[in-house]
Amino acid sequence: MSENPNKKIKNKKSKSKKQKSKEDKSKEEKKSFLEKIHEKPPINPQPKEEEIQQETRTFQEEQSSDFNEFISDIEEPELKQIDEGSDSVDDLFGENQDEDYESNDELDHYDLNEVDDTEYPNLPIYQRHQIEMDLENKEEKPKSKKSKKSKSQSQSNSNSNSNSKSKSKSQSNSNSKSKSKSKLKLKLQKEIKKPNSILNLGFIQSTETELPSLDDLDFDAIDISLLRKWRTNPEIKREISKRFHNFLVGFSDENGKLTYVEKIKVAGSQNEESLVINYSDLSIKEPKLAMWVADSPMEILPIFDEAAYKVFLEMFESYEQIQPEVHVRISDFPLHDSLRDLRQHHLNTLIKVTGVVTRRTNVFPQLKKVKFVCPHCNSTIGPFVQNSLSEIKVSSCPVCSKKGPFRILEDETIYRNFQKISLQESPGTVSAGRLPRTKEVILLNDLIDSAKPGEEIEVTGVYRHSFQTSLNSQNGFPVFATVIEANFIVNKEDSFESFNLSHEDINEIKKLSKDPKIRERIISSIAPSIYGLKHMKTAIAMALFGGEPKLIGNKHRIRGDLNVLLLGDPSMSKSQILKYVEKTAHRAVFTSGKGASGVGLTYSVRRDSTTGEWTLEGGAFVLADQGFCLIDEFDKMNDHDRTSIHETMEQQSISVSKAGIVTTLRARCSVVAAANPIRGKYDPSLTFSQNVDLSDPILSRFDILCVVRDTVDPIYDEKLAKFVVESHVKSHPNSRAMEQYEKENANEAQFDEGGIELIPQSLLKKYILYAKKNIHPQLTNIDEDKIKKLYSDLRSESAVTGSIPITVRYIESLIRMAESVAKMHLRDYVREDDLNFAIKIMLESFISTQKFSVMKTLRNRMNKYLMYKQDSNELLFYLLQSLVKEKIDYLKLRHQIDAPEVVEVDQEEFEMKAKNMNLIHFSSFYSSSYFVANHFTLDKKNGIISKKF
Incomplete structure (x- = not known):
């Protein structure tokens, strides 16, 4: 049957209408595209407005002509190209369509190494257009070659076939269209490349500053x-x-x-x-x-x-x-920051900080490069590089696009060591009234275990931030925690490494050490704001210099630090002298006995918040390693807490065996403690053990016991009151007397009450640091028989009097004290006079702990040790003061005189008692500073020594 022609014409008309609608749609798209191109972007203020307007008009005229020509080519009737006699459609499926669905590993799977996961911002229209034109130009080059080749073939075969004419005609039409398109694109490219073009202006304004080319790059610039x-x-x-x-x-x-x-x-x-x-x-x-x-x-x-x-x-x-x-x-990074000074501008920069390690975690394996296995398709995902702050999370498999969980491929995954330590500000650097700051430090690779709790270290590393969910939930908005990723660590085994003395300082220190009275000058310079108390200052000076530790057979260590106990009546400057040590010593931790517990003094075990592991946190003794641990109100501690520091005071170590942690912490520090008597005031009719609530094991671990009593002495009390009043007047910040005093004594040396020249505090600190760092005296030719005889005498006297027990530890204490005296003189060996002075201090400490009834008898028995090479003027002054005091007591009792203006002492009686003590140099004493500075006068004619008040 033949088809209806009317129906065929209707189909053709409907097709032509659809084609025209498509053409109209394509025209509108092209128009909108060109309108976007002609659209005026934000103008860079650099070129002039007239030039921009002229350039715009010229560009629009050129583009309109090219556009009309381009549209005319497109508007040619394409109905002629449609085969009117065919209703067939193109076959979209070929004979080999099944091959498209065959699996191919190379084409079906992405190469993860070539996949770019970087997120790029959205490009504006002009940038996208320029990129598309560049890509199309690359694609048109091979097409143009093919078109030329096809054209030449069509011309050579034009006479062979009549149908070739139509083909060549269609090819020529397509070539004309492509020429018009390429012409328009070349115009656009040229326009973009012009410096003052509208398109180029919009492009420059919207993009960031371009980097210079590498050919013209100045690396140093x-x-x-x-x-x-x-x-x-x-x-x-x-x-x-x-x-x-x-x-x-x-x-x-x-x-x-x-x-x-x-x-x-x-x-x-x-x-x-x-x-x-x-x-x-x-x-x-x-x-x-x-x-x-x-x-x-x-x-x-x-x-x-x-x-x-x-x-x-x-x-x-x-x-x-x-x-x-x-x-x-x-x-040796030059910039040094404090932990409390780190701010946001330090992020991602190199910093250097110093602090004490308070806590250290175990060593954990951290992923460095990890590969995963997809459980659905068994494909390998990765490798991914892990940093120390964030966790790697793979959302989906790039092969099957299914979500995890993914299994780690252990054979191809690389791990590295990871450890965290807590770094706290050094105790000596924290201002009064402020809590020390703490920062976590990450140790990687070979930096693991490079620092232990209690050690003071210097960390150079990168200050970074880390995201913590707990902080965000607490604050309700994004807050980042900060850590230090260590790059280099200096373990200050020698705690004085940071103090580099100049050559001028060293020369001044060596010159000062040659003074024959350097020991007396150092003792008088200790706490110059405290009047008197020479015995207590001597003990503190010995503790500051310290002795030498010994290692016997590389196994047993004998401490070299001196422990001092200050016991006495209230208001005797015990706490004040502890504060002086805290400021003078390089490293010191101050604590109070009432607020200190055994855990706070030694160590504590707690769970780490991030890892869940049990970790150690050092107490005051650990933080004071190679320094001083100062404990005020030592008697207020309970017995259990005091028992926990027995090992610390003698072996200078803390053994830990808790929560599966068995280790030993170092606590190489000198303990200086202050305590008050049981009854408030020291009772001389009782023994030392009866006056203080401390056990014998604790007392035997102290090298020097200083008993400070508040006795009534009118002469001493008058001088003390005068000293305190002058100190308050001079120390007032708005006082004129202070300004005048500073001007008068700016370049003048200061003297104490005995006329001994004081050492400036800054120079004294340097002197102590230099001695502890460089001077290591040895015991050479000392009188061993004298030590044996002294130990035997002390043991017998202790048994008779019932005072503190004398143990073998006192021999070690005596050696440490002798080494400390040698350090005061910067000597590399201990001399006989160093040992004698140490014996004198030990005996003073032992005698002061006795009952008043046996104190005088014991002093007379030990007089041969106490009087060794002591200044005769000082002894005569002490004897003369005792005579004056007896005369005042007599006047008070006999004549009811409270405060006599002048006290007279018989010169013959004074000299007779002095001769009994083998003191015969009276002429030098009468002209000495001891006699003149204390307002004594001598009347040779009447033989009377007068003391004016």
């Missing part, structure tokens, strides 16, 4: 802000690596020795993983790299590590089998 933009540029990385490589192999010292070549040889021979670089060396040779590594260490340090590893491999070819990587450590 790159700013740090540009460095962060260039961090992914391989050329910059290669240049940094090259310069650092040249620094390692080419840097030499003053003698021409290649510093870091030698260091690498030593490190390679010892199979080390780190290479320490001095920052000052890097700043001299490569100042730009030094500045960059300080401002952007996260980008620069990995490049340094790769460059250093290449140098290792050049010197040791098989080093890759020993160490998989080498880390560059930055030492």
